[in-house]
Amino acid sequence: MGEFDLIARYFTRPVRRAALGVGDDCALLRVEAGMQLAVSSDMLVAGRHFFEDVDPRHLGHKSLAVNLSDLAASGAKPLAFTLALSLPSVDEHWLQGFSQGLLALADQHGCELVGGDTTQGPLNICITIFGEVPPGQALLRSGARVGDDIWVSGTLGDARLALDAMLGKVHLPPDLFKVARQRLECPTPRVALGLALRGIASSALDVSDGLLGDLSHILKQSLAGAEIDAEAVLQTMQARQSGLSLPDDLWCQCVLAGGDDYELAFTAPAGAREHVLAAAHSAQTRVTRIGRVTEGQGIRLVDARGQPLARQRWNSFDHFA
CATH class of the missing domain: 3.90.650.10 (PurM-like C-terminal domain)
Incomplete structure (x- = not known):
């Protein structure tokens, strides 16, 4: 299976909120008028963040969960995400489980996969997530006050x-x-x-x-x-x-x-x-x-x-x- 067949089979889905998803050089996102875009990236590396024999469905879930957690900490509503995936080889059983766990959590939060990249190399997962929040309403780290x-x-x-x-x-x-x-x-x-x-x-x-x-x-x-x-x-x-x-x-x-x-x-x-x-x-x-x-x-x-x-x-x- 080639790179683009892999993407088409496991990671290409029709978008609903985004203007353009997987398939072009860039995705296009629709952000509601007046909203600010909240952006976060997290990387998971085999042997550092997870054991290589972990259930791929669980790994797919966690890969997105850690990014959704960043949006939660900012009070941002999930919008879309991109996935950069490095794989030692094409393992269709692993890809099936990983994509199922990833996309099930994405559906739960209305967060669309809109693009990314795949390459051959050590197992490495990097997700960049996008959310939206009204101006002045984002939760920050700098607002704690004495007595809180x-x-x-x-x-x-x-x-x-x-x-x-x-x-x-x-x-x-x-x-x-x-x-x-x-x-x-x-x-x-x-x-x-x-x-x-x-x-x-x-x-x-x-x-x-x-x-x-x-x-x-x-x-x-x-x-x-x-x-x-x-x-x-x-x-x-x-x-x-x-x-x-x-x-x-x-x-x-x-x-x-x-x-x-x-x-x-x-x-x-x-x-x-x-x-x-x-x-x-x-x-x-x-x-x-x-x-x-x-x-x-x-x-x-x-x-x-x-x-x-x-x-x-x-x-x-x-x-x-």
């Missing part, structure tokens, strides 16, 4: 626990491993929540490299610090509620610095708590208040009584660290 609440969506830490299990660092019961692995390989982008938080959240980002490291980006750009209730964060982790016994430091590493969660961390004024909960209810997404924005710099971890906890070496992921 800090919230997270969904659950944290289970994806990292699954990775540790797959690397043989920890043993999980089969049913718990299945749940944790689903969080690692098929994250849920919180697009509906991001849209619902427009006009409510003062800042936001998605948790991809670990809560403490990602939250520090908000604090740096907002010129503020934070106080985090460590136990409130730990209680978001599904596996921790299962009765599984693991060292406290491992729980903290997974939840505070694990990464691959693709949940939203956001801030909002303390007076907006009811609005935050209403937004979460409308998006059918759990949210947990985990701390507050403070003066100064850095992140201070406290226990349920507000007493300081010693900060361990819970480092978030860094490709070049």
Whole structure:
């Protein structure tokens, strides 16, 4: 099968919202009058971001999910995306599964595949996604203010626990491993929540490299610090509620610095708590208040009584660290 046959069979679909999709040198996008275009790119590399034997349907899902998560963190509505795909060889079984997982999630969010590129080489997936947001309504990292609440969506830490299990660092019961692995390989982008938080959240980002490291980006750009209730964060982790016994430091590493969660961390004024909960209810997404924005710099971890906890070496992921 040649390159263009591959594209035609697995990745060419009629477009609905775009003016022109796959087949020309450039796609043409229709953006509603007065809207701003939100653009993000993510790359997934075999052996770095995923195991090469991962279910291709799950990989297709995650490849787009991590990009949709960026739009969610900006409060942007998905519009379209491009796919650049490097393949060692043409494996039709793999392509069938990958395209099914990719396009099923795309359909779920009304996000069209409008172009890209294919080439032969090491397995590498790069997606650029486009969304739209009204001027002045995008969620940014720079808007947190002293006194704001800090919230997270969904659950944290289970994806990292699954990775540790797959690397043989920890043993999980089969049913718990299945749940944790689903969080690692098929994250849920919180697009509906991001849209619902427009006009409510003062800042936001998605948790991809670990809560403490990602939250520090908000604090740096907002010129503020934070106080985090460590136990409130730990209680978001599904596996921790299962009765599984693991060292406290491992729980903290997974939840505070694990990464691959693709949940939203956001801030909002303390007076907006009811609005935050209403937004979460409308998006059918759990949210947990985990701390507050403070003066100064850095992140201070406290226990349920507000007493300081010693900060361990819970480092978030860094490709070049």
